[in-house]
Amino acid sequence: MTETAVPHSVRTAGGDPLDSAVWRLRSRGCWEDAAALVEPRAAAEPRAALRRAELLVERCMFTGEGWGRAEEALRAAESLSLDDEERGAAACERGYLAYASTLLRVRDRADEARAALGRSAALLAPDSLCRPLLDFRRGLMAEHVSGNPQAAEAGYRRAHNEALSRGDALLTSYTWRHLAALALLNGNAAEARHGFAESLRLREETGFLVGIAPALVALAEVEPEPESARLRAEAARLFRLLGGVPRWLAAHLPIPEP
Numbered sequence: 001m002t003e004t005a006v007p008h009s010v011r012t013a014g015g016d017p018l019d020s021a022v023w024r025l026r027s028r029g030c031w032e033d034a035a036a037l038v039e040p041r042a043a044a045e046p047r048a049a050l051r052r053a054e055l056l057v058e059r060c061m062f063t064g065e066g067w068g069r070a071e072e073a074l075r076a077a078e079s080l081s082l083d084d085e086e087r088g089a090a091a092c093e094r095g096y097l098a099y100a101s102t103l104l105r106v107r108d109r110a111d112e113a114r115a116a117l118g119r120s121a122a123l124l125a126p127d128s129l130c131r132p133l134l135d136f137r138r139g140l141m142a143e144h145v146s147g148n149p150q151a152a153e154a155g156y157r158r159a160h161n162e163a164l165s166r167g168d169a170l171l172t173s174y175t176w177r178h179l180a181a182l183a184l185l186n187g188n189a190a191e192a193r194h195g196f197a198e199s200l201r202l203r204e205e206t207g208f209l210v211g212i213a214p215a216l217v218a219l220a221e222v223e224p225e226p227e228s229a230r231l232r233a234e235a236a237r238l239f240r241l242l243g244g245v246p247r248w249l250a251a252h253l254p255i256p257e258p
Contacts, residue, residue, distance in 0.1 A: 018037060018038070021034075021037055022034045022037055022038060022051070022055075025037070026055060026058075026210075027206075027207055027208050027209050027210060027211075028209050028210060028242065029062065029209075029210040029242050029243065029245045031055045031056060031058060031059035031062075031066075032056075032059065032066075034055050035052045035055045035056050035073070038051050038052050038055075039052055042073075042076065042077075043076075044080075046077065046080045046081070046082050046083075046086045047086075049073070049076055049077035049080055050077050050086060050089055050090060050093070052073050052076075052077070053070065053073040053074045053076070053077045053090070053093055054093055056069050056070040056073045057070045057073075057074070057093050057096055057097045057100070060097060060100050060101075061096075061100040061104075061246070062210065062245045062246040062247065063245055063246070063247050064104050064106070064247050064248070067097075067101065067106065070097055071097070074090065074093060074094055074097065077090050077093075078090050078094075084123045084124070084125075085123070085124065085125065085128060085130070087123050088119075088120045088121075088122075088123030088124035088128065088130060088134075089120070089124075089130045091116045091117070091119040091120035091123060092116070092117065092120040092124075092130055092133065092134050092137065094112075094116040095112075095113045095114070095115075095116030095117035095119075095120060095137065095141075096113075096117075096137050098110070098112040098113035098116060099113040099117075099137065099140060099141055099144075099145065102145055103144055103145070104248070110141075110145050113141060113145070114141065117134065117137060117138050117141065120134050121134060121138075129166075131162065132158070132159040132162040132163050132166070132168065132171060133159070133171060135155045135156075135158040135159040135162070136155060136156060136159035136171065136174060136175060136178075138155045139151070139152040139153070139154070139155025139156040139159065139178065140152070140155075140178075142155060143178075143182075149182055149185065152178075152182065153179065153182050156175050156178050156179050156182070157175075157179070159171065159174075159175050160172065160175035160176070160179060163175055169202045169205065169206050170202065170203070170206050170208055172198075172202055173198070173199045173200075173202035173203050173206070173208070173211070173215070174199070176195045176196070176198040176199040176202070177195065177196065177199040177214075177215065177218055179195050180192045180193075180194070180195025180196045180198075180199065180218070181195075181218070183195060184221065184222060189222055192221075192222050193219070193222045193223070196215070196218045196219040196221070196222060197219060199215045199218065199219075200212070200215035200216060200218075200219055203215050209238070209242065210242055210245060210246070212235075212238055213235040213236075213238040213239045213242070213246075213249055213253075214235075214246060214249055216231045216232070216234055216235035216238070217231070217232060217235045217249060217252045217253065219231055220232045220235070229254075232252075232253060232254055233254060235249070235252075235253060236253045236254050239253055
């Protein structure tokens with residue numbers, strides 16, 4: 001079970017009322033509504049165009065739908081006059097969209113994903129705000145497409161350390177989650193339990209509602225009964241409350257009684 005990674009430009013609400021509104025919608029799985037808020041600025045402002053694309057790409061991973069809309073938004077962002085940082089961010093999103101298509105078996109775009117993420121790495125400065133997210137996504141590719149958990153762990157660890165140093169709580173929740181999954185794979189249940197618990201705590205603290213159910217299910221994997229059943233039941237309740245997203249989580253939840 002894998003999950004999405006959070007675009008750098010929509011991670012936190014900040015002080016801008018528009019940022020706050022986008023965050024509230026996005027954190028509840030309302031990506032189309034969030035994208036509509038920034039659309040008026042997206043025709044001329046690279047930051048807004050990239051934000052719109054990021055939101056619609058994330059929707060694809062959570063729902064398995066909206067691929068054409070995400071592609072259109074990415075092409076629109078790429079058509080603007082971008083600096084290297086913005087081109088790198090756009091390439092990171094293009095790589096992630098191709099990865100999502102491959103992972104969810106919509107269409108195999110693994111080569112495109114690798115090329116776009118490599119292009120992003122070449123464009124982004126070492127201290128770029130997008131660099132930890134890129135490292136994380138390259139870790140996802142290494143683990144879930146290339147089958148290389150060692151390379152994946154290195155990418156996750158780089159992203160984790162940088163996210164911690166920058167106080168990026170939400171990205172840290174993702175790196176905790178995936179480092180914990182690798183620890184579990186290696187038979188370290190205690191380390192896995194700690195990582196899954198930290199991921200859940202950070203998602204609750206940041207109000208990332210759409211990400212709480214996956215965190216509950218992950219923690220349930222390493223908790224004994226009856227706590228495991230309680231966590232899965234709470235995850236199922238949130239899953240239904242949010243209209244069945246993330247879609248890929250359904251296979252890991254209790255089947256509701258008729």
